[in-house]
Amino acid sequence: MSTRPRPKPRRARPPVATLCTPEPSSSSPPPPPAHTVDAEDEDSLFLRNRNRTAQAWKKLNKVAEAKEAKEQVIEISDDDDDHVNARATPRPRKKHSKKTENDGVLPSWTKMSAKEINLISSDEDEILELVQHATPNGKRRRETERDERKDVKRSRSRSRSRSITPPPAIPEQARQHAREAIRQIMGAVPRPKTPPMEFLDDSIDNLDLDPALASIAKQMQSERARQGSAAPDTGGPPLVSISVKWVPHPKDPVARGQLVTSKVKRHDSFHGLVEEVADAAEVMTDHVVLSYDNKRVFPSATPHTIGLWAEAELEACDRITYEYLQQARRQRSLSVQPLDHHEAGSPTRGRFPSTIPEESDPEAEPEADAESAAEEEDDKFRLTLRSGKTKDVPVTVRPTTTCEAIIRAFLKKAGLADQYPNFGAPATKKGKGKSAGGPRLMVDGDKLDPSSVIGDADLEDGDLVEVVGL
Known part of the structure; x- marks a missing residue:
């Protein structure tokens, strides 16, 4: 006899009433009793696919789990927060806060290092070029972008004018050879003469001058006109x-x-x-x-x-x-300098005599010393004689020199001695009240007597004396 326990008998389940059972009526017959199905016999209602293996079932399970995960993800917008059903999502909902446009977020280029930023200046704008270490996947795209930037730069650089590098200097021998070749081919062409340049003097006709300055200006203009008209003729x-x-x-x-x-x-x-x-x-x-x-x-x-x-x-x-x-x-x-600057007792002077005999003449040296001493003793001074016909003539006089001698020296230097051969001769009597004519010296508007000495006029060195009566 075996030790296995005997199974207990199962209780019969009560009949299950259907949901759509109509109410009993007196006229209709009672429904037949529902057929009960045992739990162990439920699998017999389905057809089993015995061709699928365990791996195939794993794949099917993964596909089903993926579908469930997609169905569980729900997109929630900011405007529909109030209308979303809390029971639609199995997960707890997180609160979403609205973000403003400028929420203190800095642009991406501020987070880059200095090596990754390269500023290139152009005519009117600045281009920010990002130099990044490319990955193998994105390298091709960045190379195309870099080529496009190079094309843009090339097009812009063509529009701008570039500075021309000056050519190297041509040697003088090459230029001389080129000139000779051009002259042999073209022939020597004389250069046209430069037209004369006319210089206009500043006019003072429209200026209101002081009477004294106006008289001086007129005198200078008249002297300039006389000198300009007389210069070409001489x-x-x-x-x-x-x-x-x-x-x-x-x-x-x-x-x-x-x-x-x-x-x-x-x-x-x-x-x-x-x-x-x-x-x-x-x-x-x-x-x-x-x-x-x-x-x-x-x-x-x-x-x-x-x-x-x-x-x-x-x-x-x-x-x-x-x-x-x-x-x-x-x-x-x-x-070839002379050796007269050596001392008289030196042997070189006796051996090499001077090449200028006039300076080494012993008789001429005392005479020159005497003349220089006499000139230093005399009180000489220099005067400038001016007339309307000639240029200024400087003369050196002593206080004892007569005005007649000064005028004679002036006529000789100015080349007018032939025009006044009788100057200095005694004047003939032509009647009472008539003065002798001829050139005279005038100082401050006063005519000086030819027989008077120049020292009486109280003149100094460099003074200007006018000659009138020419």
């Missing part, structure tokens, strides 16, 4: 024939001398002549130096101011050549 012919010889550098064996001949008006400057010489020598105008009798002549000078007559010959050279020649002349003058 000094020689109106045209001066000038030949300019080009002097090359002594250490340049290839250079050759040239000769330029031109005619210049007596009172015109040498600017046009300097330009012609520069063209012939193929140098810059500022580097040409003119000289006459070993003295430099500036382009602003005229033939009349340097004392040329009808024709003359000048020398021209480069500025470097002129400085070299001047230095050589100074060295020669220092090497």
Whole structure:
């Protein structure tokens, strides 16, 4: 006999009443009793799929869990907070606060480091370029953005004007060769002469001057007009024939001398002549130096101011050549200095006599010493004589010199002695009340007697004396 317990008998369940059971009526027959189904026999009502394995059921369970998770997520907006049913979500709802636009959040570029920000300035705006360390996935996109920025920069840089780098300096030998080639092809074309420049003096006609100043201004204008009208008529012919010889550098064996001949008006400057010489020598105008009798002549000078007559010959050279020649002349003058500054008892003076016999003459030295001593003893002073026909003439006089002697010296220096051959002769009697004519000296409006001495006029050194009666 086995030890297994015997199962207890199950109780019969009471019949379950249906929900839609109509009320019993007296006319209808009673319903049949409901058939009861045992709990163990419920699985027999379903069809079982015996082809699915455990792995297939796991996949189906995962799909079902994913669907449930999607159904449980509910989006809640700020406007519909009051209308959301609390029972719709199984999870507790969190409170959402409204955020303002400017809630103290700084822009993203403020959180970057200094290495990641690169400011590039353009014409009117600033472009912020972010340089980030690219990841393998986003590297291609950032490279395309960088290429687009480069294209924008290239288009902008084309619109702006770029500074041109100056070319290197051309050597002088190459320029000289180019000038020679152009002259052989085109021929020498003379430069047109510069038109004369007219300088207008400042006019004082519209100014109200003091009577004394007005008289002085009129006197100066009259003297200027006389000097301007008399200047072109004196000094020689109106045209001066000038030949300019080009002097090359002594250490340049290839250079050759040239000769330029031109005619210049007596009172015109040498600017046009300097330009012609520069063209012939193929140098810059500022580097040409003119000289006459070993003295430099500036382009602003005229033939009349340097004392040329009808024709003359000048020398021209480069500025470097002129400085070299001047230095050589100074060295020669220092090497040929006389030895008269040595003492009389020195052996070199007896062995090497001086090259200037006039200065070493023993008889001439006492005479010069006597004259210098006499000049220092006399009280000499200098006067300036002015007339309406000539320029100012300076003379040196003593207080005992007569006015007649001063006028005679003035006529001799001014070249007017031939016009007054009888000056100083005794005057003929022409009647009472008639004074002798001729030039006279006038100081402060008073005419001085020719026989009086100049010391009576109380003049000082440098005073101006007028000569009237010419």
